[in-house]
Amino acid sequence: MTPFTRHTGLAAPLARHNVDTDQIIPKQFLKRIERTGFGQFLFFDWRFTEDGEPKPDFVLNQPRYHGASVLVSGENFGCGSSREHAPWALYDYGFRVLIASSYADIFYNNCVQNGLLPVQLAPDQIARLLDLVDREPGLALTIDLENQTVEAGDLFHASFEMNPERRQSLLRGLDPIGETLLHEDAIQAFEQEHPSPIITVT
Amino acid sequence: MAPQTLFEKIWSRHVVRDAQPALLYIDRHYVHEVTSPQAFEGLRQAGRTVRRPDLTIAVMDHNVPTSDRSLPIQDAVARKQMDQLEQNCREFDVPLWNLHHPEQGIVHIIGPDMGFTLPGMTIVCGDSHTSTHGALGALAFGIGTSEVEHVLATQTLWQHRPNTLEVRFVGKKPPGTTAKDMILALIRAIGIAGATGSVIEYTGEAVRALSMEERMTLCNMSIEAGARAGMISPDETTVAYLASRPYAPKGDAFASAQDAWLALATDPGAHFDQIVEIDLRQLEPMVTWGTNPEMSAPISGRVPDPADESDAVRRDMVAQALAYMDLPPNTPLEGIPIQRVFIGSCTNGRLEDLERAAKIIAGRQVAPGVRAMAVPGSGRVKRSAEAMGLDQVFRDAGFEWREPGCSLCLGMNDDILSPGERCASTSNRNFEGRQGRGSRTHLLSPEMAAAAAITGVLTDYRKLLEEVQA
Numbered sequence A: 001m002t003p004f005t006r007h008t009g010l011a012a013p014l015a016r017h018n019v020d021t022d023q024i025i026p027k028q029f030l031k032r033i034e035r036t037g038f039g040q041f042l043f044f045d046w047r048f049t050e051d052g053e054p055k056p057d058f059v060l061n062q063p064r065y066h067g068a069s070v071l072v073s074g075e076n077f078g079c080g081s082s083r084e085h086a087p088w089a090l091y092d093y094g095f096r097v098l099i100a101s102s103y104a105d106i107f108y109n110n111c112v113q114n115g116l117l118p119v120q121l122a123p124d125q126i127a128r129l130l131d132l133v134d135r136e137p138g139l140a141l142t143i144d145l146e147n148q149t150v151e152a153g154d155l156f157h158a159s160f161e162m163n164p165e166r167r168q169s170l171l172r173g174l175d176p177i178g179e180t181l182l183h184e185d186a187i188q189a190f191e192q193e194h195p196s197p198i199i200t201v202t
Numbered sequence B: 001m002a003p004q005t006l007f008e009k010i011w012s013r014h015v016v017r018d019a020q021p022a023l024l025y026i027d028r029h030y031v032h033e034v035t036s037p038q039a040f041e042g043l044r045q046a047g048r049t050v051r052r053p054d055l056t057i058a059v060m061d062h063n064v065p066t067s068d069r070s071l072p073i074q075d076a077v078a079r080k081q082m083d084q085l086e087q088n089c090r091e092f093d094v095p096l097w098n099l100h101h102p103e104q105g106i107v108h109i110i111g112p113d114m115g116f117t118l119p120g121m122t123i124v125c126g127d128s129h130t131s132t133h134g135a136l137g138a139l140a141f142g143i144g145t146s147e148v149e150h151v152l153a154t155q156t157l158w159q160h161r162p163n164t165l166e167v168r169f170v171g172k173k174p175p176g177t178t179a180k181d182m183i184l185a186l187i188r189a190i191g192i193a194g195a196t197g198s199v200i201e202y203t204g205e206a207v208r209a210l211s212m213e214e215r216m217t218l219c220n221m222s223i224e225a226g227a228r229a230g231m232i233s234p235d236e237t238t239v240a241y242l243a244s245r246p247y248a249p250k251g252d253a254f255a256s257a258q259d260a261w262l263a264l265a266t267d268p269g270a271h272f273d274q275i276v277e278i279d280l281r282q283l284e285p286m287v288t289w290g291t292n293p294e295m296s297a298p299i300s301g302r303v304p305d306p307a308d309e310s311d312a313v314r315r316d317m318v319a320q321a322l323a324y325m326d327l328p329p330n331t332p333l334e335g336i337p338i339q340r341v342f343i344g345s346c347t348n349g350r351l352e353d354l355e356r357a358a359k360i361i362a363g364r365q366v367a368p369g370v371r372a373m374a375v376p377g378s379g380r381v382k383r384s385a386e387a388m389g390l391d392q393v394f395r396d397a398g399f400e401w402r403e404p405g406c407s408l409c410l411g412m413n414d415d416i417l418s419p420g421e422r423c424a425s426t427s428n429r430n431f432e433g434r435q436g437r438g439s440r441t442h443l444l445s446p447e448m449a450a451a452a453a454i455t456g457v458l459t460d461y462r463k464l465l466e467e468v469q470a
Helices: A085-093 A105-113 A123-135 A164-172 A176-181 A184-193 B006-012 B037-046 B076-092 B107-114 B128-136 B145-154 B179-190 B212-225 B236-243 B251-262 B312-325 B351-361 B379-387 B390-397 B446-455 B462-469
Strands: A006-014 A070-073 A097-100 A117-120 A140-144 A149-152 A156-159 B015-017 B022-025 B028-032 B056-059 B122-125 B139-142 B156-159 B163-170 B198-203 B229-231 B274-279 B286-288 B296-298 B340-343 B371-374 B422-425 B440-443
Touching: A006 A097, A006 A123, A070 A123, A085 A105, A097 A123, A097 A140, A105 A117, A105 A164, A105 B145, A123 A156, A176 B145, A176 B156, A184 B015, A184 B022, B006 B139, B006 B198, B028 B107, B028 B145, B037 B076, B037 B145, B056 B076, B056 B107, B107 B122, B107 B128, B107 B212, B107 B379, B122 B128, B122 B145, B128 B139, B128 B212, B128 B229, B128 B236, B139 B229, B145 B156, B179 B212, B179 B274, B179 B286, B179 B296, B198 B212, B212 B229, B212 B236, B212 B351, B236 B251, B340 B351, B340 B446, B351 B379, B351 B390, B351 B446, B379 B390, B422 B446, B446 B462
Parallel strands: A006 A070, A070 A097, A097 A117, B028 B056, B028 B122, B122 B139, B163 B198, B163 B274, B198 B229, B340 B371, B340 B422, B422 B440
Antiparallel strands: A006 A140, A140 A149, A149 A156, B015 B022, B022 B156, B286 B296, B286 B440
16 A cells, blocks of 8 residues: 555545445446446546536536545545445545545545545534635645644644554555564464354355 | 443454454455455455455355346346456355355345354454344444455454444334334434444344344344444344254254353443433334435325425435435325335345235235335245245235345346336435436335335335235
């Protein structure tokens, strides 16, 4: 995983609560067997008409948000299915940071696993940020994970909290499996003390 | 020792490395075709193996066709994903129940039904409805594909300790209401993020009175309240259920396991981080009217009016949902016309669900213009239902009787709605487009779905029961 330390990029607003993973990446696109190439299907039903034409009123289709890499949204972002295709699609589209007032558990974890930073800010900060993004075309946000800040020059400044282990894992771009395998002795010892009920399936 | 919850007992017995997050041992790993290909590919690229194929079981369920299995699969991309699972399981020695295996079906139906899921286990699967298995007193939760790869490689997971939430159902469940109504009422009360960060334990006399299959319906939708997992302390109902499962321990092993299972139950006086009480005494059959599972009401109720919402954000959400659902404010729920009916899914695709639905439709006909499907959750459920003649009841009424799979719950195969179609569905999510682009989903119990099929409109099924008695 690529380490995440600091990112500056264009912010796009998705002013909704409960953006579920079925909206982020509809099920007809879950049949690929690769981790890449999902960006073209991001928010598919919101982004495109049934004929595959871009819907001009959807925020990411507006020219001012082309090239956005920071997505600002409301409560409970990423609720629903456990599909990791959701953070894969966001990342592949070009997003590196999400800023929302809360996240669903599985989605949050899936983001961290993929180097996509999920920043949590208070609802009033989100409201201010959404307003600012709307009022200031081309607004770039700088998200600094070492200092845990979100900034837009003089216009916006906020600090955010993040679990220290998850933060470290993003900062260092760890391979979690490699880390776990360092505990091989402990896993083996556990297995010897706690034999699991084994089944032979035919 | 201080009294402990079921969750605490299972958690503490699976900690390999006590840290924050803790390294947790996983007893059972269920794998399916949609969320696993990239995990196996990751193993391959890193030159790693599956550590415990003997604790891993793979099935095909999400994108399998539910039509005639003797025909070739039409969807080339879906077929590739199934072929890939076949190849991965061969290469990594993982047992697989493929499309043509007699026991093939939905992973959350098969696991408990076959006795792979046992009390006290830690269970994961790359699917959010893994919470279903908590009905047996297991700690079971959904994970993403990176974590699937992690469990395949190490049989462990790093987990932050969740909060514990006791959902205490107060009073008896009124006759004619179901586990589906209990869980929809809970989600309506606490919201779709109401249990985020928590593991729920369901308690109360109404929970004790539920059958195992009803308990699975309850635990299944824990994730729809945002919960990490949902669970129920093992009791005599749990033990009796496990006694007849093909892969559960047998003989002396069963006798000794049984005591250990019962001892897992939450101790009297154990502490929960949070407690929510849900009064069941006024419970009615529930049905959703909106685009997430908290947007529901009793069947005697009406669609809300956004104008009644004092909070601006909430007002917008209700208005957006009603626009998508094409429902005017204040519409009575009873009487809303539907074009499709789906009875199935990991929520309500078990034998008892089919039996209860069959009672409503027996001797009646599906309303003209309605297409109704019954999709058994697994090969075993289908065979058992057919042995009871239920397939004939469904077919005689005009239902399609299909092969096992996730089907119309998420519409990854051909079983989808056309834009604008409205479906009475026993599944678990009514998100926009969930059952097909532009689809409109009303979640409800199998009894309610059956009644809607017969009348062609959302109906309080208890009225059809009265007709039978009268």
